Every structure is written in C-alpha cells, then in structure tokens.
Amino acid sequence: MKKYDIIIVGAGASGVFMSYELTKIPNNAKVLMIDKGAGLEKRICPIKSGKVTNCIRCVPCHIMNGYGGAGTLSDGKYNITTQFGGDLHNYVGTEEALDLMEYVDQVLCSMGGEDAKLYSTGNSDLKTLALRNNLHLLDAKVRHLGTDRNVKILERIFDYTKNRIETQFNTLVVDVEKLDEGFRIITDKGEEFECRDLVLATGRSGSKWISDICDKFHIDLKKNRVDIGVRVELPAEIFKHITDDVYESKIVYKTNKYNDMVRTFCMNPYGEVVAENTNGIVTVNGHSYADPSLRTENTNFALLVSNQFTEPFKDSNEYGESIARLSNMLGGGVLLQRFGDLVKGRRSSARRMEKCFTRPTLKAVPGDLSLVIPKRQLDNIIEMIYALDKIAPGTANEDTLLYGVEVKFYNSKVQVDQNLETKVKGLYALGDGSGVTHSLSQASASGVLAARTLIEKYK
Template structure:
C-alpha cells in the first residue's frame, strides 16, 4: 500500500529536525514523515566504547547515524555567528542568516540548552588575544558559542522528537532510502530499501555529513548539477587542558585560521573540546577520529582538530573519495586510528606503546594504534599541520610540545555542493536539500537554520 504525506524529510539530523519543527508550528494537521537510516536516540549505543575495544564497524554507525545525526553525541556547540559553520549566507544574505541563527538558538533554549554563551564578555582580553594572534600570523575569529555538552545535547534532541511525535509526525528509523521519486521534474516521494513507496508533495533531503555520498548518488541519478567543495583533512590534537585554558575560558572554542608558509594552504582549528575526550567514528566502514566534551564528565585534556582545506582543479570531482582514500591509509597501517606524539613525528620516527607510556599527555582514546602519520598524509598537508601548531604555540605555549598527541585521520566528508535556489530548492520542483550533506553547512547552527529555511518555503507554497 502506497502512503501519502504532505512532506517527507530524509534524515533526522539538525536540518531535518528543525524543518519538521518549523512545519508543525506553522500549520497543524500536516502529514509529515521523517525517514532516518540510523536508530532511535535511546538505542544509539557504540559497542566499541561500551566494551572498551576497537571499532566494530557497525552498519550504520550509532555515533554518526540515528535521531539527532552526528551531532547527537558531539559536544553540542552552537556557533552563533555567520562567519563560520558553512555557506548558508550565500543563499540568504548575511542579515537573514543572522536572524535565522538567532531564531534556532531560541529554539534550542526552549528545549533545554543552557543560558551561558561564551565569547560575549572579556572584551579587553579578546582584543589582546587578537593582537597576539596577528603577531603569530593567525586570524582569531571571536564568535559567540553556546555549549550544550554531550549528554545534555541528546536530552534536548529527545525532547524535540517527543514534541514532534506528539503533534502527529511519523518517524521511521533504521530505514534506508533507496530512491527519490521524480515525475516530470517534480518530486513525488521516496522508495525505501525494502521497496516500500511513500508519496509526498514535497521532499527535503537532509542526510547529514555521513550521508553526503548517498546524496551525491541521488543527484547523479536525477541529473542535478553539483560543484566541488574543498576537502578538509587533518588530525585531532590532544594536550593538557591547562595549555589552552586561557583561551577556552573566554571562547570555549577558539576559531583560528592560518595560511601555511610553504604552500599557502588554508589551515584551521575546528571542534575544540575543553576537558573532553577523543572518540572513534565509523564513516561507512572507515574508522576516523573526532572529539567530544561532556556536559558532566570532565577529563584533564583538551582536544581539537587541525584541518587543511584544499581546493582541487578540474577534472577532479571526488572530494569524498579523496577523503576516504587518505582515511583508508590510516586504517590499513593501524587497523583504525593512528596516534603519534608530536615529538616522534618531528623526529621522523613512529610512536610505540613504550614511548607513549612516557608521554606526559595521557591519551583519552585507548583504542588508537601507535604509528607514523607521515606515512598517511601528503607532504603538504603534514607541513600545514606542523606549521599551524608552531604558530599556535606563540599564543598558547605548550601546543608545540613533544608530548602533544596527534590522532589521524580526521576528515570532514563534505559533499559536492548541490545547485540550489535561495530557498534551497534543487532543479527538481518541490525537492529541497539542507544541511551538511548538501555541502552548504558545516555544523549544528547553520544546519538547523537550513532546515528552517527550506520549511518556510514549503509553508509558503502550502
């Protein structure tokens, strides 16, 4: 039996959830279906972490798939700025994007996000940090950040699901979408892997970063135009929390940009987690690294990513494949994620268990394999990472220490960017795309805002 809906949303990450929230608030009685290939949030359990073992390569990975998306078990940072977190401003304009970010921020507060916002006070200290950054050839972006924290973030997302279900939204988890139905260049619905057909007047594709490859296949099937986004590849850095405390106390997550001296590549810090832990992620069979900062359980370390962004020239069209290739080298050499001390990397030797046991920074990811990251990264990426750490050391002495730990690979599987209208509609009428998987956002705030933007256009048409 074919089921008919008004709107189908593919993906239950922040873009999909906020699209649904906006729709139910705007008009009662809409028939809405959310389809998610991962599990319900209460069933999203990482078996490897539960057993303190290496990644089991579960399909789908509960860390990055399921209700809430990859952000459900992240440290839940809302970056309340138009300058970072994606390219949504290209579609909305900066003023409208700022309004959208303020709007979704209020929604997170309504569902239980904490009141505290980092980066709003300490004006003199911020100016001094910016001055020191300039002298170190770094650009410091002072942004407001609301930190929810792992644990609290999942509670907020659970409340959002309960709110939607109570208002008649159907949620179908553990369900993979096989095909998007289109007739005469108008969206018609979806077909699941089990062959079930669901029809709808409008479809929103919001599969998240982990679903970027799936969305690319859909785009190819439908003949949708795409442009290549930069590839972001790097390491997760871990060091004693005291090294970054003077920065994290003010900013929580400090956003720094650097252009390498050797190759002029853009290098940036990303996803800083004060007193956090390094964790594994399974990206469709590839084991990569990420970081969390819990709302309640703290460690003695701080971790953050250092990512090198590269734009490629034609005929290159496969940013996801390139990122997967680099990640696969670490998996091949280390059976998963590789860990190496900065001292060993600079000395040109692989790290061993014995040498890491003498390291003053105790790793929070016990499953990582001691090894040599220089066998994984292209030379220009490695140079960019090392140069960035040297520059960081000038504003945070202790970063460029022999005891600093590097985990690889961290890669952001940003999709090639779909050709979209200003309301995020594809070249197919009534087919919208939103969030990280569509290649237009890079984080919770802008992904949530993208869902709202698509939903508002649908509401106008209804």
C-alpha cells in the first residue's frame, strides 16, 4: 500500500492550482492527485472530433471530467470578483479573496495568458444603459483565455508540476476510511492509498460523491440552490456593442410578474453551443475561442432563473435533474426552439428551422420548451429576453434560438473553516465541489489557499 502526505481527489481548477502551489513553494509533502477523467491529450469529445453528431453519454464525460475539470474545454473565462462566482470572501475576507484571484490571474498570464485581454465592467457605459432599463450589471474584471489558449495553459501547468505531483487518471475513488492518523482511500481498481491529509476537490460532477462522504463523517451540509434556464444563441452583431466593451456581462433582472431574479451567464461572443453530460444527464453549455479562425457568426449566453426551496423539500439538484431528464426524454438530448415559435405557443419543427436566419452551432432536436421548463421559469425567461431587447435590440427577434435545458447545479455547501478544513482534522473540501465556489477564478483561488495552509505543515 502506497502512503502519501497529501491526496487530492479531483484534478479540476482547485486541484490544478493546489498542485501548482505545492510545486512552486518548497515543501516536503509527498502528493498524489487522482481524477476519474482522462489526461489533457485524451480529453476529446466525440462530437467535437466529428465521430458523432449527438451526445452519446460517454462515461466519464470528457467535457466535464479529466485534468482541468469542466473548465478545461470551457471558454476559459476567469472573473475576478466577489459579486458572483462563489462565497470564498465569506471565509477569508473580501480583500484576501480578491488577492488570491489576482494571483491566479498572474499565474495564468505567466503560463501563456499574457496576451488575453482583461476586461472590466466597473466603469462601463453599459452599466448606465442597463440601469436606465431596470437591468443591473455586476462589477468584475474578466480575463478571457478562450478554449484553445486555456488548454495550452493547462498543458504548461501540468508540465510544470508533473515531476513533483504524482497524478493518476481514469481512477474513481469509491470509498474513504478514517484512520487513527489520516485516511485510507479505495479506488475502483482495487487499489488502496493512505495519507495524512485528504483534499476533496471533485468539482460540480462530484457533488453527490462529496455529499456521501460528508454524510459518512457527519459533516454538516447546507443545501444550495439550482439554476434552470436556456442557452440563447443569436447573431453576434446584436451583442457586439456589449461584448466588445466588457466581453462577459453578468446582467441581473427582477421580473415584474413573479419578482424572481433572472441573470445572464457564461457569455460567448462568436462562440458555439455545446452539449455536456453531467451524471448521465445531457445539458447545454457554451464555448468560445481566442483564435479568430475558430470563431462563428453567433454569440451565445445562458439565461438562468434561481430556485431556492424551503422545507420539507431539500434536494434542489434533483429538481433540476428531473427537468433535464424530461428534455432528454423528449429530444434524446438538447431541445432547440426559435423564440418566435415559443411566444406564439408552437413547437419549432425541422421545416421551420430550415427558414431560420440564425444558423445553430449545435445540432439539436427542434421542439417545444414549454413542455419541459415549468411555466414560472419560462415566463421569467421570456420577460428577461424582452428586457434585454431594450439594451441590445434584436434579442427578441423571432429567429433568436433557445436551447434547453441549461442547469447549473450547486453543490451542497460543506461546513468548513477559514482554511477550508472540515471538522474532521486533515479533511479539506474546496472548489465547486465544496459549494464554497461557483467559478474558475474562485475555485482556483481556493486551491491556492489550501496549498498554502498545508505547506506550513510540510516545510
């Protein structure tokens, strides 16, 4: 049986930056990082490679799992802010949280991201325009790397750490046992490893696994929300005045009908819509690229409605999954509908899509989202589209495309202290898997924080 000082379960953003910091700062810790996905060179989605046209539910999903986590094949947006993207500032303070995110940005630039533009929404004219139309633009600095540049940066980070951090891919941790001094983990390959400190950094796709571990060790969990919505795709020209200025615009709107909050999320100028597999459920997302030759004629972004539940209902993620399953049942995966068809109460058919001026970047099944998304959420989304049309005329055009469903699952928030350590000594939970963070910047920052904490023990 191999013994280590630190084992990191999960090679997503938090695990990657933890391994970077453990490599950079001298220490004597023997470290193993395990992930159920593949290494970078083998993370190839069959849709992207042209082998298939629709999601075939690879296990594990190459978009969601593997080195770099779900952020690897994303559009590589790092938002430096505490206004959204997680609650790390509630643990370490706003100043420290921002300093950690700025440090992550410096590392990314040193690894090849220095040419990526840094945008800022703080002094944008868009903020004034939004306020005049009852919309609210959140403040952030945004570094957009692009999917292509993002992968190259992660390759360099892996090369930097590979001789210091032992890494094992395509390996699932099936159980964790508490020892008198440390922990024992058991993998699906029948291997057993022991360590003094165990770090849970499994990301969004590992939410159920972390919940099971916390239940086993009687660690309190606070149920989180789930966001349900659609991915909007429209000609890039419609949002060009916004994306050229701030690139990523987090716009929040409070609906008149229900007084609910709707927000834009993950804006991808000149990008493409993609499908992803989360625990066997196919949902929709978006990517964009830094290389102009890879850009499309469209911009896509999500519109999400936040859902928080009261007693006796507790499992918000199950609610989101049930809606996504319904979409998968009707369309075999992602459903696609023209906005004009939705407001007229009719399904989009193949015949209607042939006449659509906006060309979809994802092959999806034309259908009727009103059969999938609950009326309240759908009413909120429609109202938000008309609100956005006031600052970006053309958003409410008939040929604006809506893909469904997009679901953002938030892991139950694990009870941790300011060092992200649970009440079980030596057991840490960080990144999106802990529910503390919801973004690449904050997840990466949490990895740096945990590494610096443990380095003190292993100097």
